[in-house]
Amino acid sequence: MKQTLLSGIQPTGKLHLGNYLGAVSNWVKLQHDYNAFFMMADLHALTSIYENPEKLREDKLNLAIDLFSAGIDPDTACLYYQSDVPEHAELHLILSMMTPLPWLERVPTYKSKMAEIKDKDLNTYGFLGYPVLQAADILLFKADIVPVGEDQLPHLELAREIARRFNHLTHTTLFPEPQAKLTHYPAVPGLDGRKMSKSYGNTIPISLSEAEMTPLILKMMTDPNRKLLADPGNPDICPVFTFHKIYTSTDRKDELANLCRTAGIGCVACKKELAHNINASLTQFRAKRNHFESDRGEVQNLLKKSAKKARETASKTLSEVKAAIGL
Secondary structure: OOOEEEEEEOOOOOOEHHHHHHHHHHHHHHOOOOEEEEEEOHHHHHHHHOOOHHHHHHHHHHHHHHHHHHOOOOOOOEEEEHHHOOHHHHHHHHHHOOOOHHHHHOOHHHHHHHHHOOOOOOOOHHHHHHHHHHHHHHHHOOOOEEEEOHHHHHHHHHHHHHHHHHHHHHOOOOOOOOEEEEOOOOOOEOOOOOEOOOOOOOOOEOOOOHHHHHHHHOOOOOOOOOOOOOOOOOHHHOHHHHHHHHHOOHHHHHHHHHHHHOOOOOHHHHHHHHHHHHHHHOHHHHHHHHHHHHOHHHHHHHHHHHHHHHHHHHHHHHHHHHHHHOO
């Protein structure tokens, strides 16, 4: 039997190149090797956009369209909205009753997110406790494997600690301890050179048309020390060249690096070439997206089918949990 894999993404805005390169492209590869559950974490999204229900509804559907278009196969993997599987919330409540508060206060991303996101009130019970919901997401499917980057390892370790504590307190071995599948998440820069993030407003959404995406790429920050066309540049610190490493052939990438260092090419020409390469890579995605966008009913039906499949597994686990704790 295949091992079970679970991963998730929040519908808090348009899917961008950072999301695609860092997670979704990896999901597309992994879905064939595992019993894969991919969750659109709309309950998690409520920690930061609880005051805007219309935006959440639209973001959810757009994310589903993007994920199907990017290559998530509904006949192979289970792609669903977290809120369509209420067992997530019920298991979260049960696990929250036995998770020590200091475990949550020490999670590294708690304070960093509080500092990073200034325009939202994150001083809520839900935001402090979202790692417990994250653990419930994983344990609900008894996931063997969770693909993560190194920055998410503390969250996965907390899920393992919660699994161990539940098993110890109930004298069972109900929950296996999920293991990390460390994946190479490229450090993708945004338009301003910082990490591409919706929080920074520096993203390149993959749903943009070529006419919309090209001028956005032309605005990207380059080597800050290169002021004039005649000045030599340094591709090692240029955000644009980070994308050339991904989207440009090896020979041409090396040639561009040399041209940059010798002032043989200007930044505008370099960005135009990058825009061409990125747009070329999105041809198939855009064709699929046009199809799904034109038939949103099909998307909704695929999601309902996946949610039904997810609930079959989730309800079985929750029944075992209730029996173990006396409910």
